[in-house]
Amino acid sequence: MKRDIGRIDKADFPQFNLYNIEVKVDTGAYTSSIHCKNMKVEDNYLKCNFLDEAHPSYHEKEIVFDEYDVKVVKSSNGQSEARYRIKTEIVLFGKTHPIYLTLSDREEMRFPVLLGRNFLSRKFFVDINKTNLSFKLKNKK
Numbered sequence: 001m002k003r004d005i006g007r008i009d010k011a012d013f014p015q016f017n018l019y020n021i022e023v024k025v026d027t028g029a030y031t032s033s034i035h036c037k038n039m040k041v042e043d044n045y046l047k048c049n050f051l052d053e054a055h056p057s058y059h060e061k062e063i064v065f066d067e068y069d070v071k072v073v074k075s076s077n078g079q080s081e082a083r084y085r086i087k088t089e090i091v092l093f094g095k096t097h098p099i100y101l102t103l104s105d106r107e108e109m110r111f112p113v114l115l116g117r118n119f120l121s122r123k124f125f126v127d128i129n130k131t132n133l134s135f136k137l138k139n140k141k
Helices: 133-140
Strands: 003-013 018-025 032-042 045-050 061-065 069-074 080-092 095-104 113-115 124-131
Touching: 003 133, 045 080, 069 095, 124 133
Parallel strands: 003 124, 018 113, 032 095
Antiparallel strands: 003 018, 003 080, 032 045, 032 113, 045 061, 069 080, 080 095
């Protein structure tokens, strides 16, 4: 059964020890992405720094991935670019879901994470009039 999700929310990424990270629900985007910079591969490990000034414990934290691939993504301005992609887990509404995230420098963006329709389509209905439905549920517990 699909669940309602608002246009923005806060999610947890337990494998990165990141909690209450703001996410923007974006049905215009096919892929989901997370904001980071300084992406580089060393000895077959992908390294990058996650960025979110609202979360000092996460801001500029180096994260290392041993499993990743490269995906060609068409951005909102129509440009195609190759991006690193990782698989991790996201927690929304108390449930853990697998998710693929492309890594991109979203410095100009308000939200560090975008949830695209590839992730949303079989799990959620998007209600643009609502916000933080998962986060509010979590705080009731």
